[in-house]
Amino acid sequence: MAEKDAVREQIIQAAKKRFSHFGYAKTTMAEVAADCSMSPGNLYRFFPGKLDIAEAIATAEHEGHMGNMRGLSAADGKSVIERLREYFFEEMRYTYLMLEKNPRVYEMASVIAHERPQYANWMLANERKLLVELFDEAERNGEFRIDDKEFTAEMIQSATMKFRYPQLWSKLPLPKLERELDGVLKLLVNGLCAQRARTSPV
Amino acid sequence: MAEKDAVREQIIQAAKKRFSHFGYAKTTMAEVAADCSMSPGNLYRFFPGKLDIAEAIATAEHEGHMGNMRGLSAADGKSVIERLREYFFEEMRYTYLMLEKNPRVYEMASVIAHERPQYANWMLANERKLLVELFDEAERNGEFRIDDKEFTAEMIQSATMKFRYPQLWSKLPLPKLERELDGVLKLLVNGLCAQRARTSPV
DNA sequence: AGATTGAACGATTTGTTGAACGTTCAGAAA
DNA sequence: TTTCTGAACGTTCAACAAATCGTTCAATCT
Numbered sequence: 001m002a003e004k005d006a007v008r009e010q011i012i013q014a015a016k017k018r019f020s021h022f023g024y025a026k027t028t029m030a031e032v033a034a035d036c037s038m039s040p041g042n043l044y045r046f047f048p049g050k051l052d053i054a055e056a057i058a059t060a061e062h063e064g065h066m067g068n069m070r071g072l073s074a075a076d077g078k079s080v081i082e083r084l085r086e087y088f089f090e091e092m093r094y095t096y097l098m099l100e101k102n103p104r105v106y107e108m109a110s111v112i113a114h115e116r117p118q119y120a121n122w123m124l125a126n127e128r129k130l131l132v133e134l135f136d137e138a139e140r141n142g143e144f145r146i147d148d149k150e151f152t153a154e155m156i157q158s159a160t161m162k163f164r165y166p167q168l169w170s171k172l173p174l175p176k177l178e179r180e181l182d183g184v185l186k187l188l189v190n191g192l193c194a195q196r197a198r199t200s201p202v
Numbered sequence: 203m204a205e206k207d208a209v210r211e212q213i214i215q216a217a218k219k220r221f222s223h224f225g226y227a228k229t230t231m232a233e234v235a236a237d238c239s240m241s242p243g244n245l246y247r248f249f250p251g252k253l254d255i256a257e258a259i260a261t262a263e264h265e266g267h268m269g270n271m272r273g274l275s276a277a278d279g280k281s282v283i284e285r286l287r288e289y290f291f292e293e294m295r296y297t298y299l300m301l302e303k304n305p306r307v308y309e310m311a312s313v314i315a316h317e318r319p320q321y322a323n324w325m326l327a328n329e330r331k332l333l334v335e336l337f338d339e340a341e342r343n344g345e346f347r348i349d350d351k352e353f354t355a356e357m358i359q360s361a362t363m364k365f366r367y368p369q370l371w372s373k374l375p376l377p378k379l380e381r382e383l384d385g386v387l388k389l390l391v392n393g394l395c396a397q398r399a400r401t402s403p404v
Numbered sequence: 405a406g407a408t409t410g411a412a413c414g415a416t417t418t419g420t421t422g423a424a425c426g427t428t429c430a431g432a433a434a
Numbered sequence: 435t436t437t438c439t440g441a442a443c444g445t446t447c448a449a450c451a452a453a454t455c456g457t458t459c460a461a462t463c464t
Contacts, residue, residue: 117373151385152385152389154382154385155382155385155386155388155389156389158364158382158386159361159362159364159386159389159390160361161363161364161371162360162361162363162364169363171319180356180357180360183353183354183356183357183360184360184361186357187357187358187361187390187393188361188389188390188393189393190393191390191391191392191393
């Protein structure tokens with residue numbers, strides 16, 4: 001089984017190279033197979049299909065990203081509010097720069113989003129776990145208390161959707177997006193009424 | 203000039219019928235011209251091009267919609283917060299039902315959004331005027347006070363983007379969308395911190 | 405004169421055909 | 435037997451041709 005996993009990894013690496021150089025559509029299973037010194041048919045012993053290879057690549061990427069995010073959100077000496085802020089900023093920059101650097105990534109994301117609609121939901125659910133943990137911590141240290149943490153996390157995701165897929169929604173450059181995200185987060189944290197009270201600015 | 207406007211209106215009505223029955227792409231300028239008993243070339247004395255006819259249709263629709271919205275937001279005996287809530291709910295339902303009723307509308311919206319990127323911004327700017335007026339009123343009656351009203355309106359639009367183009371973002375049915383919009387608006391109005399203070403629930 | 409036409413123009417779309425692709429599986433190799 | 439191959443299958447894609455469309459403008463009509 002360790003053997004099988006090693007071959008899977010080899011396939012993933014070969015496909016990753018091809019996908020990011022030539023694009024998902026322009027890469028053929030025969031090419032990936034040749035890169036791994038095997039026949040096209042043999043790929044199907046390791047993956048159900050081409051799209052599943054792309055999904056495996058995306059999942060590895062996502063898990064690495066989530067690792068970074070967990071590190072960021074575990075930073076001591078900062079309030080939960082501060083860490084939430086940094087979380088969403090980092091999230092936006094990460095996506096923005098990745099798509100800006102390599103348009104092929106956008107192609108892969110589009111294909112997966114189109115053919116596997118549930119996949120994006122799975123990633124969002126993963127991120128919510130992290131948010132809920134942050135809410136728990138805020139409750140413990142008395143910073144703020146939320147009744148339905150899972151639901152609130154979902155609402156924050158809804159409200160920051162525009163920044164999770166930055167170049168899908170607007171052609172704005174990163175600095176403008178950052179200014180907007182800043183404004184939205186302030187609203188989400190303080191609300192409209194709090195602007196009057198002017199308590200706990202972000 | 204009144205004469206010219208009457209012909210423009212006739213063209214708009216003829217095009218509207220064709221666009222919503224057969225779609226924008228499948229409607230030809232020759233057909234619209236024939237419906238108006240004129241030659242294709244003559245259309246260009248009234249509109250610069252096909253897309254401008256679609257834009258005129260969209261603008262008329264948008265202005266009618268804005269009229270309804272102004273009526274809604276002028277309702278006395280309700281707090282500004284309540285009116286804001288109703289505003290965004292009505293906005294979402296309006297779009298959702300329009301696109302659900304007729305898929306051709308979606309095609310037209312897509313074409314305009316793609317070929318005239320500034321058009322959507324113009325509509326958003328119109329809506330912001332209304333929001334700013336509501337903020338002014340909230341300030342007058344002491345409900346809440348916002349420093350940069352234009353910016354705050356923009357931020358609220360950012361945070362509710364998902365609900366302005368409902369079926370673009372999610373395949374969720376209207377009731378689920380309403381529940382989500384409700385949650386997001388609560389966050390925007392009260393913020394995270396206010397959940398602890400539990401003041402002025404929506 | 406100004407208003408209107410419709411043939412003509414380049415661009416886009418449509419239709420078609422052959423090649424290339426993802427996937428399968430009978431059989432070869434180990 | 436288990437692992438792997440590569441030809442075969444139906445589908446999708448690419449390239450080219452023909453038709454159609456949006457748009458223009460010289461000619462026609464009022």
